[in-house]
Amino acid sequence: MKRANIIVKGEVQRVGYRDAVEKIARKLNIKGCVENFIPYDVKILAEAEEESLKRFIETIKIKKYPIDVESVEVNYKEATNEFEYFKINRGDPQEELAERFDVAGKLLYRTVELGEKSVALGEKSASLGEKMLEKQDAMLGKQDLTIGILRDIKQDTKYIPGVLSEINDLKIRYDLMEIKINKIKEVLNVLVSV
Structure with missing residues (x-):
């Protein structure tokens, strides 16, 4: 067991810091006390195993409005076991x-x-x-405009199947005309050669 004599400097008086320290000490099973230390600091006497004390010292470095710990001075000694629990000396x-x-x-x-x-x-x-x-x-x-344009395109393209059918009919007629023209050429060639 060790004893840590701690002086905490910063915005630590009249901001609820001692209450916060007491809660932390109880959670970490630290024994000792905390009190205001004239003129602006807080003094803490804490006894526990060394690892618990190190964790305690790190945890009390609070920077949460309205508390603002600027520095923590620590002196270690052997524990005196004079404390049964952790308390606030008011x-x-x-x-x-x-x-x-x-x-x-x-x-x-x-x-x-x-x-x-x-x-x-x-x-x-x-x-x-x-x-x-x-x-x-x-x-x-814009979506309404796009829908309108798509309707117009649909209206315009509804005739495409009919046009394709007409083109197909023209192709068939062209093919037939080509066959007839070729036959006429053959007949003319025969007549010319005679």
Whole structure:
């Protein structure tokens, strides 16, 4: 077992960081405590097996609004086994209540920001939807035009079988005329040679 004395710097006071650390410690079976460390930091005493402590230290490097951990300083010692569980050492009740209000205010402000972004995205989505409808209308117009052209082509091509039949009849007549002309040539050749 090892003990890690940890100083965490950044936006870690009045943002709910100690609560987050406590939850992480409980999940990883870490014993110890966390408290605000004047003026702006947080101090953590954590005892566990070395691998669990390393995982704990990596996990507490939170960068999720409103928490922003900038650095973590760690000093290892031998465990004292003075802790039965992990707890938050709280300060003056009025200070703690003020911290809760600070966290709530920051989260409320963030919620408003996200709401505004959501409205802006909704407006963009509506605008894109309108453009898509315009394009669909244009496509339907072109589709109607194409259908009209295809109907005209169908109308024009309905006579093709009749024309093909007439061409076939002409071919047969031509073949017959060719045969008759050849016979006439033969007769003329016979007459000329006599």
